[in-house]
Amino acid sequence: MTLPNAHKVDPAAHYPCPCRQNGELIPIVLTEALGCQRCQQIFVVRPDGYSIEQLVVTYPYKRIWYWTGLQWQALRRGLGDQPWLYTLGLLIFLLLPILLWVPLLFQASLKLEIMIWVVLSIAMTLFPALLIWVALSRH
Numbered sequence: 001m002t003l004p005n006a007h008k009v010d011p012a013a014h015y016p017c018p019c020r021q022n023g024e025l026i027p028i029v030l031t032e033a034l035g036c037q038r039c040q041q042i043f044v045v046r047p048d049g050y051s052i053e054q055l056v057v058t059y060p061y062k063r064i065w066y067w068t069g070l071q072w073q074a075l076r077r078g079l080g081d082q083p084w085l086y087t088l089g090l091l092i093f094l095l096l097p098i099l100l101w102v103p104l105l106f107q108a109s110l111k112l113e114i115m116i117w118v119v120l121s122i123a124m125t126l127f128p129a130l131l132i133w134v135a136l137s138r139h
Helices: 083-105 112-139
Strands: 024-027 034-038 042-045 053-054 065-066 072-074
Touching: 083 112
Parallel strands: none
Antiparallel strands: 024 034, 034 042, 042 053, 053 065, 065 072
């Protein structure tokens, strides 16, 4: 996949590190990889020749950047460019269980047990929604 403003990456050239402002990517001897002299991250040039990929074992998604000629630009794929879809899904996920309890809240004879179940169900809904939001915001 070539991007309109992407420049071909030269594995023998020196580039600024996409992770840190002060780092510099330099070629690693006898490999086709680039290493940052400051943060010790390793990057490889992807087969398309226009982007680099960070080699990290702990990160679940591959981080990819392409060179614009002046700086590295992060490549976002899939729904990452459309945060409104995440927000809409999160709102539906949050509001659906709450809306199911609304008829019980307006009854005149509410018991303590019903209120406890309402609070527990809302808390059980908010916790996974909070986890999803945190996971997606770290993208």
